[in-house]
Amino acid sequence: MSTTSAPLLSIQGLEKAYPNGFQALRGIDLDIEAGEFVVIIGLSGAGKSTFIRCINRLIDPTGGTIRFDGHDVTTCRGAELRALRRDMAMIFQQFNLVKRATVETNVLTGALERASTLTSLLGFWPRAEREAARGYLELVGLPGEIRRRADALSGGQQQRVAIARALMQRPKMILADEPVASLDPATSHSVMKYLKQLQEDGLTIVANLHFLSLAREYGTRVVALKDGRKVFDGPPTEITDAKFQEIYGEDAMEVEIR
Amino acid sequence: MTGSPFQQRRRGVIARTGALGLDAVLLAYGVWCLHYLSGGSGKGSGLLDRWPGVVLVAPFVAILWQALVGSLGMGGYRLRLLARDDTPAPADRRAWWGLVSMVQLGVVLAPFAILPDADSALGLSVTLAGLLMLHALWRGSLPEQVTGIRLARPPGEDRREVAAWYRRVNPWIVIVLLALTFRVGADITQVEFGKLIDGAGRAKALWAQLFDPDWSIVDKVVSAMIETVFLALMASSLALPFAFLLSFLGARNLMHGNLPGRIAYVVTRALMNVTRSIEPLVWAIIFTIWVGVGPFAGMLALFVHSVAALGKLYSEAIESIDPGPVEAIRATGANFVQVLRYGVVPQVVPAFLSFTVYRWDINVRMATILGLVGGGGIGALLINYQQMAIWPKVGTIMVFITLVVWILDLVSARARERLN
Secondary structure (H helix, E strand, C coil): CCCCCCCCCCEEEEEEECCCCCCEEEEEEEECCCCEEEEEEEECCCCCHCCCHCCCCCCCCCCCEEEEECECCCCCHHHHHHHHHHHEECCCCCCCCCCCCCCHHHHHHHHHHHHHHHHHHCCCCCCCHHHHHHHHHHHHCCHCCCCCEEHHHHHHHHHHHHHHHHHHHCEEEEEEEEECCCHHHHHHHHHHHHHHHHHHHHCCCEEEEHHHHHHHHHEEEEEECCCCCCEEECCCHHHCHHHHHHHHHCCCCCCCCC | CCCCCHHHHHHHHHHHHHHHHHHHHHHHHHHHHHHHHHHCCCCCCCCCCHHHHHHHHHHHHHHHHHCCCCHHHHHHHEEECCCCCCCEECHHHHHHHHHHHHHHHHHHHHHHHHCCHHHHHHHHHHHHHHHHHHHEEEEEEEEHHHCCCCCCCCCCHHHHHHHCCHHHHHHHHHHHHHHHHHHHHHHCCCCCCCHHHCCCHHHHHHHHHHHCCCCCHHHHHHHHHHHHHHHHHHHHHHHHHHHHHHHCCCCHHCCCCHHHHHHHHHHHHHHHHHHHHHCCHHHHHHHHHHCCCCHHHHHHHHHHHHHHHHHHHHHHHHHCCCCCHHHHHHCCCCCCHHHHHHHHHHHHHHHHHHHHHHHHHHHHHHHHHHHCCCCCHHHHHHHHHHHHHHHHCCCCCCHHHHHHHHHHHHHHHHHHHHHH
């Protein structure tokens, strides 16, 4: 049960060591309140992807605790874990749509957790879910594409389908792993604006981003990771040039995405 | 080198044992080839007499090879004989190392010379070898302690800077072994190309009759051919659902999440490999005894073999899917079967259908010979006329087999093209 005082997501001492000995996360503490737009930045290999996948247990952490909405994410299993995953939808750098399936089917997979296993295996979906899928596709500006195959769409359109799939889960939070890294700058802004709109409508967003300029524009809070540790946590305005070089290294130069 | 000192020593023991085994096997094989060619085995009477002597001597020679010139196994495992300061060991110390290693091996093998019965000798020998290995893991190997030099990978050697294994192997050893192999192989298979010329007259008569088909049996041949095609079709389509279910258990990327999954994977793969390695012709013999002579036995034979063969191909198709959509479907809170249905199946359906069509194609070709052992189809007619040496009728059958296989080959190629 969520209480008004506890944060939506509370992470303490999160660690992940891979079987080959690589220590990706070295004790991360982070509290995220409902309604925030948290941007995680850092170099490739800093642990961003591992971090975000630990939150919904696509990767099992090796230490620390994660609490989400009153539930212990790190110890739950089975139906409880699946319900938690439904509450924190995820979108990916490579969109990860089922390419040969229609756009509609892809959006409907967002409803799998609440669907009956048998009818979903047969590919049968209730009318209410189909209408919901249509609604979310309209919301992301793709009402006419419902019958097309997912791989017939452009990258930006595919990512919007992925957002519709995420919304189909009726989540409390959206985890976004480099959502615009495979897109051109103009399309990137269009996708980021959809995420911003969702945050303004009350959803919590946690997004890994490569570019600090996007973080400044869309984030309400920036968390920087370096070598599996948190090296910055604060509003985007507080990232000075010195901080920037600490996060990205001496030779780094800030690049603007317009 | 990474890992604890114990892990390093363990890898060292594995590499040294592997190198010695490889060298000994190569030497034993070379000696056996020479022995065979010198007529020592009394060609045709048993190829393996006197093997215990060769097997026992080979590892000693292998140690000498390693100590004196650097062996093929050492090259393969990137091992060198090194002094304590990691420089290459001097020649006299290498000789000592070889001597001590041979004494050590002699102690391990001594029970065979001393004890009267082989079972207890083997037991004692394995125990001694185990103790020496434990000692090597715990303290380093005995020859190293005695002589101060060791067989090991040069520390700090970057794997990427070392040439590929097939470039490190001495080409002369490979050439000599290949030459020996072909020489022995020609003897074993009794190659005698002159016979092709000697028998040309008989072949000419046979071909002349085969190319003069007897069309009076066309109706018989056509109905046998229809049986053959349907036999293959039934076997392939019945195999599809079974192979489909098994393929998920045989896919490493799906089953390696937990221990029960790993066990299911190993068992499934082992079952499929064993079933597949038994030819349909052998399965047909089993089933003619089980259900009686006829097309049903042949269909079952092709079915069993197809389940295993398709299962393996399907599993490999599953192993090569894009993991992204699987991850995405997992992230929606879907359960395991839903992840399979929406994340895996859509990605593999075209490959599965393509493999199945190809399998039908193969099964028709195999079904044409199942009749030889009573498995139904056109093979029964073929063996019948062949045994009576009515070659024009055999020719008719061959024309139809060629025709049907050719057409199916075209159809299946076209169908698979459309699927991909």
